[in-house]
Amino acid sequence: MNSAAGGYRASMVERRLSTPPVLAAVLEQRGRDEAAFPGDGCLLVLDGRALDRECLAKALISRGLDKEVFAVGSVDEWKREKDSHPPVEAILFNIGGRRANEATLAAEMARLSSEFRSVPIVVLSDSDDLPHVLQMLEHGARGFIPSSVGVAVCIEALSLAMAGGIFVPASTVQAMRHLVSDPAGGAGPRPMSGMFTPRQEEVVEALRKGKANKIIAYELSLKESTVKVHIRNIMKKLKATNRTEVAYKLNDLFKGTGTQSPA
Incomplete structure (x- = not known):
């Protein structure tokens, strides 16, 4: 864990190489670079609650997410620390149970879309009711994960978003199908x-x-x-x-x- 910046990554397996000193030094430096910036980019976990975001980041890494996870409480915090991390490849925006002020959530989604442009944003929420899911998708989310699912599903949803897809929970699909098949x-x-x-x-x-x-x-x-x-x-x-x-x-x-x- 990078305690100053809130970054997390899986530890690398130590390799013993029988190589000339100069080549060994080059490989050692390359290994340090790879350890600092695994993969093509990092996952940004955005959550104003420190304990929640730290636990979520560690859970994603422990379950096999092969990327650095940069956990922050705000976009401003990310701006202060972004030079220490690889480019953001996806954002997991954990809104928890915040439903009281939909206008505030819409403004936050608008700012994220403006700051990160083509970066997919996946919303993690305690609610999975249809109007809420649709509203987040309308505001630019590329996925919606209810907190009732496990970490493995969360990782698959993030992977789908990074691949260009859109993830919605099964309960949402069932609700939409129910409304379409029985509108009256x-x-x-x-x-x-x-x-x-x-x-x-x-x-x-x-x-x-x-x-x-x-x-x-x-x-x-x-x-x-x-x-x-x-x-x-x-x-x-x-x-x-x-x-x-x-x-x-x-x-x-x-x-x-x-x-x-x-x-």
Whole structure:
């Protein structure tokens, strides 16, 4: 780790060479250069939270990302330290749970696009609801990764973006397909249409029946921690502070649709 600049890289395997002293010196210098600038460029991890960005950078390296990872809290910090690192090849912009001010996020994405121009930007977020994903893509993101996925998926998404592709989570594709295949809501109005992802709708139905997190996880083949993430996102969308308030607001959503709340 380069503690001054927030750069991280995998350690190189030491090589023993039986070569003349002059050639050995040349190879040693080349090895130092390769160690400092592995690959064609670096991955810039942008996150205002120091612990989050440092842990994320180390996780990416430990899982096999063959590039230097330069973790910073802001574009200004990158400008101060950029001469110590190879050119930026991709940006992982971790916004966490920041959804309160979409205008601020849009301005930050605009600045990133202006500063780095052709460099692909991949957004990492705690939310995976369809409107949020589409908004980030409209602002220039070349990929969107929900924090519910693992590091391996994150690396694949970054590789796809660097290769010219665009990564979106499966939940987003399912939500879009659902809207396209059933735009009228089937036989009757669907109060959750467009508000929740298909997976979140399943969790909502379970919550309306008063099921515990462990039961929901078992029935939907999910980890209990993933169920908790879905519930937090559902609470944010409903502006609810607890499960009781969630159930109350869900019942309000279903009033007048012919769908009765279970006893």
